[in-house]
Amino acid sequence: xTEQATPASPIEADIxxxxxxxxxxxxxPPRSQWIDVWQQFRKHKGAVFGGGFLLFITLAVLFxxxxxxxxxxxxxxxxxNWRPVYxxxxxxxxxxxxxxxxxxxxLGRDIMAQMIAGGRVSxxxxxxxxxxxxxxxxxxxxxxxxxxxxxxxxxxxxxxxxSLPILPLTLLAVTLFRQPLNARFGPEGGxxxxxxxxxxxxxxxxxxxxxxxxxxxxxxxxxxxxARSIGTRSGKIIRKHLLPNVISPIMVSATxxxxxxxxxxSALSFLGVGFPSDYPTWGKLLxxxxxxxxxxxxxxxxxxxxxxxxxxxxxxxxxxxxxALDPRLRGR
Numbered sequence: 001x002t003e004q005a006t007p008a009s010p011i012e013a014d015i016x017x018x019x020x021x022x023x024x025x026x027x028x029p030p031r032s033q034w035i036d037v038w039q040q041f042r043k044h045k046g047a048v049f050g051g052g053f054l055l056f057i058t059l060a061v062l063f064x065x066x067x068x069x070x071x072x073x074x075x076x077x078x079x080x081n082w083r084p085v086y087x088x089x090x091x092x093x094x095x096x097x098x099x100x101x102x103x104x105x106x107l108g109r110d111i112m113a114q115m116i117a118g119g120r121v122s123x124x125x126x127x128x129x130x131x132x133x134x135x136x137x138x139x140x141x142x143x144x145x146x147x148x149x150x151x152x153x154x155x156x157x158x159x160x161x162x163s164l165p166i167l168p169l170t171l172l173a174v175t176l177f178r179q180p181l182n183a184r185f186g187p188e189g190g191x192x193x194x195x196x197x198x199x200x201x202x203x204x205x206x207x208x209x210x211x212x213x214x215x216x217x218x219x220x221x222x223x224x225x226x227a228r229s230i231g232t233r234s235g236k237i238i239r240k241h242l243l244p245n246v247i248s249p250i251m252v253s254a255t256x257x258x259x260x261x262x263x264x265x266s267a268l269s270f271l272g273v274g275f276p277s278d279y280p281t282w283g284k285l286l287x288x289x290x291x292x293x294x295x296x297x298x299x300x301x302x303x304x305x306x307x308x309x310x311x312x313x314x315x316x317x318x319x320x321x322x323x324a325l326d327p328r329l330r331g332r
Contacts, residue, residue, distance in 0.1 A: 040324040047320020050313035057310055061123055064116035072117040072280050076108030084111075084298050102302060106292065111285075115302060118280040122262055122307075125196055129261040132200030134207055134254055141211025142238055142246075146219055155212070162205050170198050170264075174273045187276050195274060199261045207253040214246045248325030255318030259311045266307050282307050 041047055082104040083096040096103065102112040144154040174194065181190030218224060219242070227237050268274040269283030277284070282303040289299035 037324045041320050044316075044320035044323055046316035047323075050316030050320065053309060053313040054317060057119065057306070057313075058123060061116055061119035065113075065120075068112060068116060070110045070113040072109060072113035073278055074109065076104070078108065080104055080106055080108040081296070083296075103296075103298065105288065105299065111299065111302065114280040114285060115282075115306065118282045118285055118303065119306060121192075121275065121279070121281045122265055122283070123310075125192070125199070125265045126258045126261040128196045129199035129203070129265075130254055130257040132196065133204040133257050133261075134250060136200065137204035137207025137253070138211050138243075138246075138250055140204070141208040142215055142242065144208065145212040145215025146234065146238060146242065151212075154208075158205050158208050161202070164202075166202050167267075170202065170268065171273060173198050174268070188279055191275050191279075195265055195268060199264050203257055203260055203264075207250065207257065210249045210253055211246050214249055215242055218242055218245055248321070251325065252318050252322045255314050255321060259314040259318075262307065262311055262314075 079100070081095065082100045083091075083094045084103045085096050085098055085101045087094045087096045087103075100110050100112065102110070102115065104110055105114075140154055140158065144151045144158075177194055178191065181194050184190060185193060224237060224241060227241060265274065265281065266283030266286070269281045270287045272287060275281055275284060285303040286300060286307075289296065289303070293300045
């Protein structure tokens with residue numbers, strides 16, 4: 001007679017079932033979120049180009065003066081109106097050479113040195129004005145979205161600033177505050193502070209609205225309600241829970257704000273209400289070249305292309321960051 005197998009007890013059956021469900025191999029540690037962000041960012045070719053070009057132009061204006069140590073303000077009347085070195089390909093008798101690869105202007109100043117110095121000023125204005133706008137916009141957006149009693153007044157103030165004509169307001173501010181700031185900080189330092197302040201104080205509204213919308217949605221989530229239920233203070237909730245969750249829209253807004261600041265500074269310098277006439281910026285180079293653009297078109301093309309490519313790269317970078325930081329677009 002064959003022996004019948006004794007039925008397993010419920011405990012033994014549970015142990016066997018658990019052993020079958022458990023993986024035989026050790027599980028890999030969870031992948032970092034920033035790795036997913038980077039992989040999604042790499043798929044956006046325009047964003048990769050934009051980030052690379054922005055990094056290149058930033059390094060060029062930072063370290064360019066050490067590689068090309070020509071004074072951008074030095075006058076050399078004997079060598080004025082040189083053409084760029086590529087002009088030798090079309091006209092062997094053109095007044096051009098490697099001593100001035102981008103040529104010289106009507107006063108003999110080296111255009112390559114002016115492009116580097118002008119880019120340093122334009123990028124510095126863009127980064128600082130963007131940072132000021134982000135601080136103001138993020139603070140107003142968080143306060144407006146979290147504190148209901150302040151929401152109405154802060155948003156109406158935001159609407160009021162949005163309705164103001166920015167260009168006439170900027171020209172008025174330059175007229176009123178140029179002389180006091182120049183007297184205190186010098187013509188270059190005073191104008192730098194004034195332009196950064198004007199651009200930062202007139203470009204925070206979009207960031208405030210974006211941050212407010214995200215805060216309104218986040219403050220009703222379960223983890224915020226749980227933090228409130230255990231008596232966590234509002235300041236700690238904002239610092240520990242809300243701000244880390246609105247980093248992605250703030251980063252996207254930062255890229256767009258940088259592009260806006262560069263364009264605004266260039267427009268002010270082009271209109272002649274920016275930095276002093278002997279202080280090079282990309283907008284000032286454009287303004288000086290307009291009167292001779294038919295005879296020397298490269299003087300308009302060079303700063304114009306620099307402004308256009310920088311702004312285009314920043315916009316592409318913003319699109320790539322928006323896609324990479326959105327978990328729905330990363331397949332989650």
